[in-house]
Amino acid sequence: MSMDRIEKKVLLRAPLERVWRAISEPQRFGSWFGMAVDGPFVAGARVPAKIVPTQVDAEVAAMQKPYEGVAFELWIERIEPMRRFSFRWHPGVPEPGVELRDEQMTRVVFELEQKADGVLLTITESGFERIPLARRAEAFAGNEGGWEMQTVLIGKYLALEGGG
Amino acid sequence: MFAALGDPTRLRIVSRLCDGGPLSITRLAEGASVSRQAITKHLRALERAGLVRSGQAGRERLWTLRTERLAEARRYLDQISQQWDDAIERLRAFVEVDDA
Numbered sequence: 001m002s003m004d005r006i007e008k009k010v011l012l013r014a015p016l017e018r019v020w021r022a023i024s025e026p027q028r029f030g031s032w033f034g035m036a037v038d039g040p041f042v043a044g045a046r047v048p049a050k051i052v053p054t055q056v057d058a059e060v061a062a063m064q065k066p067y068e069g070v071a072f073e074l075w076i077e078r079i080e081p082m083r084r085f086s087f088r089w090h091p092g093v094p095e096p097g098v099e100l101r102d103e104q105m106t107r108v109v110f111e112l113e114q115k116a117d118g119v120l121l122t123i124t125e126s127g128f129e130r131i132p133l134a135r136r137a138e139a140f141a142g143n144e145g146g147w148e149m150q151t152v153l154i155g156k157y158l159a160l161e162g163g164g
Numbered sequence: 165m166f167a168a169l170g171d172p173t174r175l176r177i178v179s180r181l182c183d184g185g186p187l188s189i190t191r192l193a194e195g196a197s198v199s200r201q202a203i204t205k206h207l208r209a210l211e212r213a214g215l216v217r218s219g220q221a222g223r224e225r226l227w228t229l230r231t232e233r234l235a236e237a238r239r240y241l242d243q244i245s246q247q248w249d250d251a252i253e254r255l256r257a258f259v260e261v262d263d264a
Contacts (some may be wrong), residue, residue, distance in 0.1 A: 032258035
C-alpha cells in the first residue's frame with residue numbers, strides 16, 4: 001500500500017453542476033468541509049483559510065470546535081470547470097510551534113466524471129513522502145491526544161444535549 | 165522515507181537491522197562492499213529520517229531499527245484517509261439534498 005498517496009472514489013447522486021459548485025466555490029466548499037475561505041479559487045492564487053465548524057454535521061462541528069480559527073493556506077493549482085480542481089496545502093491539523101515548509105505541502109485533486117447514475121468524484125491527496133517520517137509519526141502522536149480531548153468534548157456536548 | 169531507503173546500501177542496512185539488530189557498524193560492514201565510513205554516512209541519513217537510532221553498549225555503539233516509526237507514519241496516513249471519508253460524507257449530505 002502506498003505511503004505517498006490517498007485516493008478516494010465516491011458516486012454522488014447529484015447533478016454535475018451542483019457537485020462542481022460545491023468543490024469550486026469557496027463558500028460552498030467551506031460550508032461542507034468546515035473552513036472559511038477568504039478569496040476566490042483561481043489558478044495561482046494563495047487563498048487564506050481558517051477552520052470553522054462545518055454547517056452540515058453538528059457532531060463533526062463539535063469536534064472541529066477546538067481548532068476553530070486555525071489558519072492555513074490553499075495554493076490553487078488548476079481549475080478545469082466541471083472536470084478538475086487541484087490545490088496544495090499542509091495536510092492534517094496544523095500544530096503549534098511546528099514550522100511548515102512549502103516543499104512539504106501535499107497536492108489535493110478533485111476529479112469529476114459524469115456517470116449514468118450520478119457523478120463519480122475521485123479525490124487524491126499525494127506527496128506525503130515529502131514530509132519527514134519523524135514529523136508524520138509525531139503528528140500522529142499529537143493528533144491522538146487531540147482526538148482524546150475531542151472525545152471528552154463530544155461527551156460534554158452530548159450531555160448538554162441530553163440535559164437540555 | 166522512501167528517499168531515505170532508496171539507496172541499495174541503505175536497504176541492506178535496514179534489512180540487516182531488521183533481521184539481526186541491534187548491530188554495530190563493524191558488524192554492519194561485514195561482507196559489505198562499502199567502507200565503514202560509507203555505512204556511517206548511511207546510518208546518519210536513516211537517523212535523520214527517524215528510521216534508526218543508536219545507543220552506547222560498552223565500547224560499542226549499537227544501531228537499532230525504529231519499526232514503530234513506520235507503524236506511526238502508516239497510522240498517520242490512515243487517519244488522514246479517515247478524515248477524507250468523513251469529509252466525503254459531509255459533501256454527500258451537501259450535494260444530495262436540495263440546497264438551493
